[in-house]
Amino acid sequence: MTILRAEHLGMCFGVRDALALTHSEAARQPVTVLGELVHNETVLADLRARGVRLERDLDAVQTATVVITAHGTSRRRLAEVQARGHRVLEATCPLVHFAHRALTDLVARGLHPVVIGQREHVEVRGLTGDFPHADVVLSEAEIDAQPERAGFGVASQTTQPIARVRELTDYLRRRFPRSEVVFRDTVCQPTKQRQNAAEELAQRCDVVLVIGGAHSNNTRQLVATCAQFCDRVYHVQTATDVCEEWFQPDDTVGLTAGTSTPEATIRATEAAVQRLANGLLELASVGA
Ligand code: SF4
Known part of the structure; x- marks a missing residue:
């Protein structure tokens, strides 16, 4: 392995x-x-x-x-x-402050604020807290439900995948061709880097483990991204979640992690996978 x-x-x-x-x-x-x-x-x-x-x-x-x-x-x-x-x-985080400033600027320009993100996530509630009229969307259906407006100002939760954010913004433009749509990219750089790296990793692996908290949005987004390229993707919070039956002796196993996962948890998870790999190798050599 x-x-x-x-x-x-x-x-x-x-x-x-x-x-x-x-x-x-x-x-x-x-x-x-x-x-x-x-x-x-x-x-x-x-x-x-x-x-x-x-x-x-x-x-x-x-x-x-x-x-x-x-x-x-x-x-x-x-x-x-x-x-x-x-x-x-x-x-x-300074990059969350940046998202707040972006939304404030859009509203100051007279645009109707739209946040692409999870309505109940604490960051999104913080972003919209000063703009109770803001709309929060995460799907084409939620955009369809919007009334036409003279202009929309779009920002997003910092941990949304940028490709999906751009897709939804383009959909908003097509849905309301007569409206002005101004987009401010507020997805943070660490999220973009991690998403890109996870995509590359998932394409090279038979199994991917995504290590991170159960309530971590960016961890869940990494799981969704990896699942587009790999059939066997598992979300683990700690090394103790790793299961032997997930692996085969010849597998290439990829590890990625959310932005709040401590290095010690990543190392412990890697060590647990390595122990399982050693065990599988021993079993294979006994069988041979
Ligand atoms: S994921 Fe990290 S860098 Fe990105 S906004 Fe959140 S705290 Fe900041």
């Missing part, structure tokens, strides 16, 4: 910086992260072990300092947190 690692594995800079900021602050004073800092259970367990509190509900926050996650939030929500007397520490 051959094991291949995709390029661009390991945490993206946005997640790394958010964690570093939270760790250093938590070493000085009690802090609460509002929501999941990143969508990875291993990372969240480590934060809890460092004494960081994680709360979804602002009413439950008991510390003076509140950390806003890498996914960002709306100005309205920030003001709400500050109005309750909390000190706000923004761990928001």
Whole structure:
């Protein structure tokens, strides 16, 4: 069995910086992260072990300092947190800030805001929080349901596959040929690099393991992308999820991972696959 690692594995800079900021602050004073800092259970367990509190509900926050996650939030929500007397520490990724600025610019130009993404995802709720009239779409059917408008301003969740985002934007243009459609590319570079690398990897492999949190959007998108090119794609959160029956002795196995997956989890998963590969080889040699 051959094991291949995709390029661009390991945490993206946005997640790394958010964690570093939270760790250093938590070493000085009690802090609460509002929501999941990143969508990875291993990372969240480590934060809890460092004494960081994680709360979804602002009413439950008991510390003076509140950390806003890498996914960002709306100005309205920030003001709400500050109005309750909390000190706000923004761990928001700069590329999420960029998406917020892009949407704000589109609205300032008089365009109707459309966000391509998952309506209930925390980043998308943050993006649309200051624009309650914004529409969130993720399919042609949802675009069909839009009324015609003079102009649409399109941005997207940072972790959507750029090819699909462009496809939906083109569909919007065809659906409303009389409307002005202005598109701002807000898919982040680490997502683009990972998507491209995963696509290349999946074409060379019999099996692909995508390592990442169950709630991580970019991990799920990597699974969907790899599944277009490879029939045997498995989403694992940790090494313990790896199953022997997924592999054959001659398989080429590819590994890729979401942007919030720690290197230690990737290494442990690779080691688990290697152990299985060694076991399969031994079995094959006994059989021969
Ligand atoms: S996935 Fe992209 S937008 Fe999200 S934290 Fe990483 S670099 Fe920033």
